[in-house]
Amino acid sequence: MTSTELSEPVDHAAQPDHYAAIMPHLDDSFVALPLQALSDAALSKATDLGCSHAEVRVERLRLAYRSFRDHALETSADSEVLGLSVRVVHNGVWGFAADITLSTDSAARLAERAVATAQVSQPLTSGSVELADEEIYRDATWVSAYEVNPFEVEEASKTGRLLELNEALLSAPGVNHANANLGYVHENKYFANLSGTSTTQQRVRIQAQLTAVNVGDHGFATTRTLAPPTGRGWEYLTGTGWDFDAEVAEIPELLAAQVAAPSVEAGHYDLVIHPSNLFLTIHESIGHATELDRALGYEAAYAGTSFATFDQLGKLQYGSGVMNITGDRLVDHGLATIGYDDEGVAQQQFDLISGGILVGYQLNRQMAAEKGFGRSNGCAYADSPGHIAMQRMPNVSLQPAADGATTEELISDVDHGIYIVGDKSWSIDMQRYNFQFTGQRFFKIDKGRLAGQLKDVAYQATTTDFWRSMEAVGNRDTYVLGGAFNCGKGQPGQIAPVSHGCPSALFRKVNVLNTQAEGGQ
Amino acid sequence: MSVQPQDLVERALASASLPCVAWVTERTEANLRWANNALTTNGEMRSRRLTVTATAEVEGGTAAGTVGQEIATADEVSAVVSAAEQLARTGRPAEDAVPLVENYAYNDVWADPAETTSIEVLEELGKGLGVAFKRAEAARHLVYGFAEHVVETIYLGSSTGLRRRGVQPTGRLELNAKTVDLAASAWLGRTTRDFLDIDVAEAAEELSTRLGWASRKVELPPGRYETLLPPAAVADLMIYAYWTANARDAEEGRNVFAAGEGATKIGQRFAELPITLRSDPLYPGLETIPFVNFTSSLDETSWAFDGGLPINATTWIDRGVLRELIRNRGHAARTGSQPTPPPDNLIMDGDGTASLQEMISNTQRGLLLTCLWYIREVDPERLLLTGLTRDGVYLVENGEVVGAVNNFRFNESPIELLGRISEIGVAELTLCREWNDYFNRTIMPAIRVPDFNMSTVSQAS
Numbered sequence: 001m002t003s004t005e006l007s008e009p010v011d012h013a014a015q016p017d018h019y020a021a022i023m024p025h026l027d028d029s030f031v032a033l034p035l036q037a038l039s040d041a042a043l044s045k046a047t048d049l050g051c052s053h054a055e056v057r058v059e060r061l062r063l064a065y066r067s068f069r070d071h072a073l074e075t076s077a078d079s080e081v082l083g084l085s086v087r088v089v090h091n092g093v094w095g096f097a098a099d100i101t102l103s104t105d106s107a108a109r110l111a112e113r114a115v116a117t118a119q120v121s122q123p124l125t126s127g128s129v130e131l132a133d134e135e136i137y138r139d140a141t142w143v144s145a146y147e148v149n150p151f152e153v154e155e156a157s158k159t160g161r162l163l164e165l166n167e168a169l170l171s172a173p174g175v176n177h178a179n180a181n182l183g184y185v186h187e188n189k190y191f192a193n194l195s196g197t198s199t200t201q202q203r204v205r206i207q208a209q210l211t212a213v214n215v216g217d218h219g220f221a222t223t224r225t226l227a228p229p230t231g232r233g234w235e236y237l238t239g240t241g242w243d244f245d246a247e248v249a250e251i252p253e254l255l256a257a258q259v260a261a262p263s264v265e266a267g268h269y270d271l272v273i274h275p276s277n278l279f280l281t282i283h284e285s286i287g288h289a290t291e292l293d294r295a296l297g298y299e300a301a302y303a304g305t306s307f308a309t310f311d312q313l314g315k316l317q318y319g320s321g322v323m324n325i326t327g328d329r330l331v332d333h334g335l336a337t338i339g340y341d342d343e344g345v346a347q348q349q350f351d352l353i354s355g356g357i358l359v360g361y362q363l364n365r366q367m368a369a370e371k372g373f374g375r376s377n378g379c380a381y382a383d384s385p386g387h388i389a390m391q392r393m394p395n396v397s398l399q400p401a402a403d404g405a406t407t408e409e410l411i412s413d414v415d416h417g418i419y420i421v422g423d424k425s426w427s428i429d430m431q432r433y434n435f436q437f438t439g440q441r442f443f444k445i446d447k448g449r450l451a452g453q454l455k456d457v458a459y460q461a462t463t464t465d466f467w468r469s470m471e472a473v474g475n476r477d478t479y480v481l482g483g484a485f486n487c488g489k490g491q492p493g494q495i496a497p498v499s500h501g502c503p504s505a506l507f508r509k510v511n512v513l514n515t516q517a518e519g520g521q
Numbered sequence: 522m523s524v525q526p527q528d529l530v531e532r533a534l535a536s537a538s539l540p541c542v543a544w545v546t547e548r549t550e551a552n553l554r555w556a557n558n559a560l561t562t563n564g565e566m567r568s569r570r571l572t573v574t575a576t577a578e579v580e581g582g583t584a585a586g587t588v589g590q591e592i593a594t595a596d597e598v599s600a601v602v603s604a605a606e607q608l609a610r611t612g613r614p615a616e617d618a619v620p621l622v623e624n625y626a627y628n629d630v631w632a633d634p635a636e637t638t639s640i641e642v643l644e645e646l647g648k649g650l651g652v653a654f655k656r657a658e659a660a661r662h663l664v665y666g667f668a669e670h671v672v673e674t675i676y677l678g679s680s681t682g683l684r685r686r687g688v689q690p691t692g693r694l695e696l697n698a699k700t701v702d703l704a705a706s707a708w709l710g711r712t713t714r715d716f717l718d719i720d721v722a723e724a725a726e727e728l729s730t731r732l733g734w735a736s737r738k739v740e741l742p743p744g745r746y747e748t749l750l751p752p753a754a755v756a757d758l759m760i761y762a763y764w765t766a767n768a769r770d771a772e773e774g775r776n777v778f779a780a781g782e783g784a785t786k787i788g789q790r791f792a793e794l795p796i797t798l799r800s801d802p803l804y805p806g807l808e809t810i811p812f813v814n815f816t817s818s819l820d821e822t823s824w825a826f827d828g829g830l831p832i833n834a835t836t837w838i839d840r841g842v843l844r845e846l847i848r849n850r851g852h853a854a855r856t857g858s859q860p861t862p863p864p865d866n867l868i869m870d871g872d873g874t875a876s877l878q879e880m881i882s883n884t885q886r887g888l889l890l891t892c893l894w895y896i897r898e899v900d901p902e903r904l905l906l907t908g909l910t911r912d913g914v915y916l917v918e919n920g921e922v923v924g925a926v927n928n929f930r931f932n933e934s935p936i937e938l939l940g941r942i943s944e945i946g947v948a949e950l951t952l953c954r955e956w957n958d959y960f961n962r963t964i965m966p967a968i969r970v971p972d973f974n975m976s977t978v979s980q981a982s
Binding site for chain 1: 550551552553555556557558559560561564565568569572584585586587588589591592593604607608609611612613615616617640643644648654663665666667669696699703762773775781787816817821823825895896897899900902907908911927931934935940954974977978979981982
């Protein structure tokens with residue numbers, strides 16, 4: 001896929017026909033809520049109070065979490081959040097209020113409280129809020145691409161499946177303990193604004209991880225499954241999109257090799273990085289760095305700013321020429337995929353980095369207007385009905401090369417290096433310059449071949465140095481859609497699910513630390 | 522919301538057919554956020570959440586299920602209870618299963634109404650910020666930050682007769698100032714219960730002084746430096762150690778507190794200096810709800826069977842010696858020890874009397890930090906953490922700040938640091954930087970470390 005093919009925003013809110021066969025319907029109990037009446041009450045009150053813009057969001061989140069420790073279920077907790085929020089622009093100032101009472105009286109009162117917050121905020125505001133135009137979508141609906149809602153699967157089947165996998169780990173030599181966790185979410189959103197857009201949407205996502213622990217004279221060591229969280233349903237645990245049984249079967253041998261592995265010698269190494277590790281490096285050093293709210297300073301006191309400042313748009317040599325990064329809210333099973341964002345903007349795909357040059361940012365409607373982009377690319381998101389929509393990360397992905405190498409071919413191009421698999425520890429500074437990552441497994445590369453595991457490895461770099469050192473990206477067959485449930489940003493803090501696809505990639509002469517040599521002496 | 526929260530708890534207990542604990546969390550919150558000398562977002566939110574943990578006898582033992590839900594009407598209560606009971610009945614036996622907490626004596630006034638907050642709590646702060654923004658513009662500074670006030674009232678009842686009520690006000694102010702070229706940055710945080718003790722003008726003046734320190738820039742390479750960590754930085758490191766203090770993990774050999782072959786490091790000396798690390802739900806100024814109203818803690822201990830359990834003061838490290846780790850009742854019963862539910866505050870003291878300014882005055886050459894950021898675990902065996910310095914690293918020479926230094930990435934273990942601290946300052950009320958979304962109540966001293974490991978340089982400013 002070339003950058004030219006992706007240069008224009010494309011709307012994909014209309015769902016392709018192949019979804020029709022498997023696409024679940026909007027949840028009846030959510031659709032049965034008085035969505036239209038709540039919306040009418042809040043929006044009419046906002047109009048009466050002189051608001052130039054108003055929007056209503058009714059949201060229901062169902063969340064489940066199970067954790068398992070060795071042979072036992074340790075935590076079994078479900079939760080549900082259902083609420084209503086109103087956001088207004090009053091005298092050019094934002095105001096927001098939220099509550100859980102879904103009555104028309106409450107909706108109207110929220111419009112009043114949103115105006116009150118705007119009034120308290122007036123002395124702190126200099127400019128006037130303007131929003132980029134967006135087409136109106138009346139009565140639009142959208143449902144994500146999953147097959148089986150995990151909330152509709154029998155509890156015994158779910159706990160039994162995870163315990164079965166945990167038992168498989170525990171039965172293997174060298175595994176002293178095993179932990180498993182399972183999380184899944186069923187999300188419904190209704191949105192309406194004064195312009196006439198109203199959308200009703202539904203998403204499902206799931207995550208399962210299993211960790212094996214070895215305890216011995218050496219201390220302890222762990223390794224875990226690489227199965228990424230995904231926008232799928234329970235089918236993910238039963239063979240669609242991932243083979244958990246096959247992966248679990250490999251874990252004990254990998255753990256034993258890790259325990260026996262020599263400690264790495266610090267220095268500069270060529271790295272071949274598997275997507276299960278590289279997705280997180282993309283998230284931290286590209287995903288967050290291309291958020292325009294960070295570049296403009298809105299996150300300066302908390303999440304931080306970005307070295308990729310707005311004046312460098314179209315000029316910054318972010319990485320090597322093989323680096324092509326897209327943002328999207330439309331890829332199948334993407335955690336940030338949705339039909340319409342939380343400002344009523346339809347899903348799109350867009351370029352962030354083309355041929356190594358910074359060419360775009362993630363936007364919401366206010367920033368799109370402020371910086372002259374014409375239209376938002378649909379990156380507004382609120383993690384719950386009680387939180388304000390802010391600019392959040394879409395799926396941000398590194399594109400593979402059409403004629404790219406296999407992972408084995410990338411490794412064969414390395415004389416002295418390390419092949420890194422799986423994410424573990426991550427940290428990056430507040431302008432997204434300096435980062436340090438570890439991983440689940442590190443394999444020594446000697447003269448183009450894997451030569452056993454290493455341990456105590458961390459790689460550390462400055463973002464642009466690292467991406468400019470990327471010599472090659474793998475082909476489409478090496479591409480994996482990774483991701484995370486828990487990207488944090490904003491105050492009050494919000495978490496967002498997001499996916500990152502990438503191929504395997506080859507980096508030259510990256511600084512590798514020996515973590516045993518760090519810290520106290 | 523005409524129905525009272527106490528009535529919701531009673532209704533939940535009345536509709537239960539299994540042993541259960543039910544609690545309602547009444548939460549109100551208000552916030553302001555600003556950047557570049559202007560407001561960016563604001564809000565006022567209200568919620569009411571019912572959480573029910575039910576326990577059921579299943580094949581092989583006892584299972585627990587917890588369901589939490591925002592509820593607007595009393596009619597929704599029974600569905601939450603039923604869902605929790607269904608989760609318990611279809612669950613697997615838990616290793617930590619014990620009978621629910623029996624009733625005991627306490628002084629809560631169950632009938633008292635919920636306490637609340639509103640956006641008006643921040644009105645004076647908003648006016649003060651308006652003035653601060655104008656002054657910042659005149660000084661070519663940019664001001665950023667966040668203020669939040671949250672009040673939660675918990676009503677917890679159990680089928681064993683408990684009726685407990687607790688109120689938790691939580692407030693925080695983070696103020697960040699930068700020069701207009703963004704080359705220098707300064708930060709301070711305040712923890713407050715009501716915002717009546719917040720002086721924005723004084724805080725803004727302190728930040729202005731720190732930005733003045735940055736008028737001279739000094740580039741330093743990575744290395745080991747004598748370093749003064751202020752209370753906010755110490756808090757972030759010690760909170761991470763607190764969140765790791767899981768007794769069962771230690772006994773199983775899988776955290777930094779493990780001593781091997783089933784033993785823990787309880788009784789081992791971590792510091793020669795008289796460093797004490799403790800938590801106390803009744804500590805003046807740091808009061809926190811003194812009974813368990815959660816099903817897991819951040820060290821990953823499960824409290825599913827312990828709802829309503831009294832949370833007592835616990836000394837984790839006593840004058841340098843590890844004395845206690847976190848364990849629930851089930852694990853305590855199996856190991857012949859006491860349960861130690863973790864209070865939501867942390868107090869570190871080392872008999873220090875020096876202020877941070879006095880510690881600066883007593884420094885021949887060293888670094889003075891402001892705070893730490895993006896702290897993550899690199900090696901759980903040693904609790905080796907990595908992270909960045911943020912919002913001002915200053916060079917101290919001959920007792921005075923002489924300029925601002927570049928930022929660094931550090932790799933250090935808070936447990937190993939305890940044994941290398943060479944001086945401890947006076948302990949004071951502190952808002953940590955990184956973890957203040959989750960942990961707001963700390964009293965911490967500044968510390969001097971003779972060889973803090975600045976692993977690499979960060980270009981961030």
